[in-house]
Amino acid sequence: MNMADQFSTSLGTTSPEQEIAELREEIRHLHEEQERQKKQISDNANSGGRGEDGKDGSSKNREGDKPDDKQSQEQEKKPHPVRNAVLIVAGLVIVVAGVLWWLHARHFESTDDAQVDGHISGLAARVAGAVTNVYVDENQFVKAGQVVADLDPRDYKAAVEQARQQLAQAQAQAEAEEPNIPVTEVTNQTNIAATRSDVVAAEAGVAAAQRSYESALAVVRQAEANSAKAQADVERYRPLAEKDEVPREQFDQVVATAKALAATVSANQSSAEASLREVDQRRAQLAQAVERNEEARRNAPNQIAIRRANVATRRSAAGVARAQLEQALLNLSYCKIITLVSGVVARRIAEVGQHVAPGQQVLMVTQLDDLWVTANFREVQIRQMHAGQGARLHIDALNLDFDGYLDSMPAATGAVTSLLPPENATGNFVKVVQRLPVRIRFKKEQTGLDRLRPGMSVEPKVRID
Numbered sequence: 001m002n003m004a005d006q007f008s009t010s011l012g013t014t015s016p017e018q019e020i021a022e023l024r025e026e027i028r029h030l031h032e033e034q035e036r037q038k039k040q041i042s043d044n045a046n047s048g049g050r051g052e053d054g055k056d057g058s059s060k061n062r063e064g065d066k067p068d069d070k071q072s073q074e075q076e077k078k079p080h081p082v083r084n085a086v087l088i089v090a091g092l093v094i095v096v097a098g099v100l101w102w103l104h105a106r107h108f109e110s111t112d113d114a115q116v117d118g119h120i121s122g123l124a125a126r127v128a129g130a131v132t133n134v135y136v137d138e139n140q141f142v143k144a145g146q147v148v149a150d151l152d153p154r155d156y157k158a159a160v161e162q163a164r165q166q167l168a169q170a171q172a173q174a175e176a177e178e179p180n181i182p183v184t185e186v187t188n189q190t191n192i193a194a195t196r197s198d199v200v201a202a203e204a205g206v207a208a209a210q211r212s213y214e215s216a217l218a219v220v221r222q223a224e225a226n227s228a229k230a231q232a233d234v235e236r237y238r239p240l241a242e243k244d245e246v247p248r249e250q251f252d253q254v255v256a257t258a259k260a261l262a263a264t265v266s267a268n269q270s271s272a273e274a275s276l277r278e279v280d281q282r283r284a285q286l287a288q289a290v291e292r293n294e295e296a297r298r299n300a301p302n303q304i305a306i307r308r309a310n311v312a313t314r315r316s317a318a319g320v321a322r323a324q325l326e327q328a329l330l331n332l333s334y335c336k337i338i339t340l341v342s343g344v345v346a347r348r349i350a351e352v353g354q355h356v357a358p359g360q361q362v363l364m365v366t367q368l369d370d371l372w373v374t375a376n377f378r379e380v381q382i383r384q385m386h387a388g389q390g391a392r393l394h395i396d397a398l399n400l401d402f403d404g405y406l407d408s409m410p411a412a413t414g415a416v417t418s419l420l421p422p423e424n425a426t427g428n429f430v431k432v433v434q435r436l437p438v439r440i441r442f443k444k445e446q447t448g449l450d451r452l453r454p455g456m457s458v459e460p461k462v463r464i465d
Contacts (some may be wrong), residue, residue: 011181027093030086034133060423065386109385110461113435114375116395118454121341123363125356126334127151134352134362142365144342149362153335156328163328167321174314181307188300195293202286209279216272223265230258254416343367370443372407375460376414376435384464385409394459398451403443410436438462 129151136148233254243249337350342363350362373393377385391404413434415422440460442449 024096027086027089030089034083034086046062089197102175107463107465108461109377109381109464110459111377111381112374112457112459113377114373114440114458114460116371116452116454116456116458117374118371119341119367120346120454121339121343121365121367122361123148123337123339123365124359124361125151125337125350126358127156127331128357129153129155129335129355131350131352131354131356131362134348136348136363138345138348140345140465142339142343143343144340144341147336148339148345149337151335151337151356153332156335160325160328160332163321163325167318167325170314170318173316174311177307177311177314181304181311184303184307188296188303190298190302192293192300195289195296198289199286199293202282202289203264206279206282206286209282213272213275213279216268216275220265220268223261227258227261227265230261234258242367295456337362339363339365341365341367342369366454368450368452371449371454372441373404373440373458373460375438375440375458375462377438379413379434379436382409382436385438385462389462389464391439391460391462393442394461395452396457396459397453398448398456400448402446402448403438404460405443407439407441410438412436 083407131149132152133150133151134148136142136146142148196277234251237251237254345363346366347364348362349364350356356362385406387406389406391406393402393404394400395402413436415434441463442452
């Protein structure tokens with residue numbers, strides 16, 4: 001069996017690592033065999049060029065040397081069998097190595113367009129003010145809740161005191177307004193009772209005026225009866241007086257009495273009319289008293305509602321003042337700038353004496369407890385990728401390898417989410433292989449994770465089978 005057959009047989013019965021080791025061993029043996037043959041040829045050449053007495057063959061004639069030189073040149077031109085075997089074996093090794101590499105590489109996808117990513121929190125001032133102290137510097141570790149800078153608090157202390165006084169004033173006004181409700185209730189009841197009494201008095205006045213009018217009418221009727229009797233007496237005495245059967249003085253007295261009784265009738269009629277007008281006046285007063293009583297009765301609930309609304313308004317004003325006090329206290333607390341996350345200060349912006357505005361950044365903190373790798377694979381590389389696949393992550397800066405896994409697949413290509421996405425509808429379309437950002441997470445509890453920083457270059461290798 002020749003060497004090629006042995007090589008092919010070994011490929012069928014051993015693993016790829018063992019095959020490579022055996023090929024390397026065969027190559028080493030072939031090199032040693034070639035060196036031994038070269039050394040043997042050199043020794044034979046040296047022994048053939050000397051005479052029996054140990055002298056050089058140069059003493060021979062020159063004509064005898066020419067055939068030997070020609071023969072040696074022909075031997076040099078002719079390839080050595082060992083060299084051919086070495087070349088064949090080397091070619092086979094290269095082919096096998098290429099096949100093994102392809103068999104291994106087809107299960108992985110890798111890229112050099114990847115970097116470590118993380119959350120970089122910008123810490124900003126929430127109120128305006130002058131920076132009085134800065135307690136941290138760049139590359140310093142900070143914990144959540146740690147005070148990193150101070151602002152001048154004097155203006156905000158004054159605002160707190162003003163808000164506190166406004167709250168006290170609003171509370172006092174609310175307390176002063178609350179007793180008005182029972183006072184108004186009592187006043188309304190008194191007014192209703194008073195107007196009811198007025199109604200009763202007006203009704204009594206109407207009744208009295210009605211009785212007076214009726215009495216006046218009776219007096220008028222009595223006077224009219226007396227006047228009628230006197231007129232009848234005048235008519236009886238007139239013929240007698242004309243006949244001088246009664247004295248003229250008696251007739252004149254009867255006439256005078258009749259005239260007086262007629263005048264009494266007129267006077268009594270005027271009194272009756274006055275009594276009637278008084279009845280009408282009393283009835284008007286009664287109607288007015290009834291309206292006042294109805295007004296008092298109807299307005300009583302509304303007045304109570306008004307008082308209660310005033311109390312609610314005062315209480316609301318007190319609530320507004322309390323909220324303003326709380327806001328002033330918050331603004332005062334914001335004079336101490338506190339980091340909300342733990343991490344390393346990536347950039348310090350604030351300096352002592354600098355005036356900052358609300359929303360202006362003073363620090364940037366990198367969170368090191370939640371890092372990942374953003375690997376921008378070509379779109380043809382993610383055909384068989386899915387979340388959960390394992391990955392090997394090589395960090396260039398640390399020259400270390402970490403284990404990871406695919407956390408999620410991208411939602412869009414990097415070009416689409418860029419500031420100026422391409423517009424292919426113009427007709428100037430050139431097909432470009434797009435890249436999609438795949439997120440890869442580090443497995444927990446690995447040595448060296450604390451040395452990772454966002455922005456480090458990564459060479460990820462994802463196992464896709």
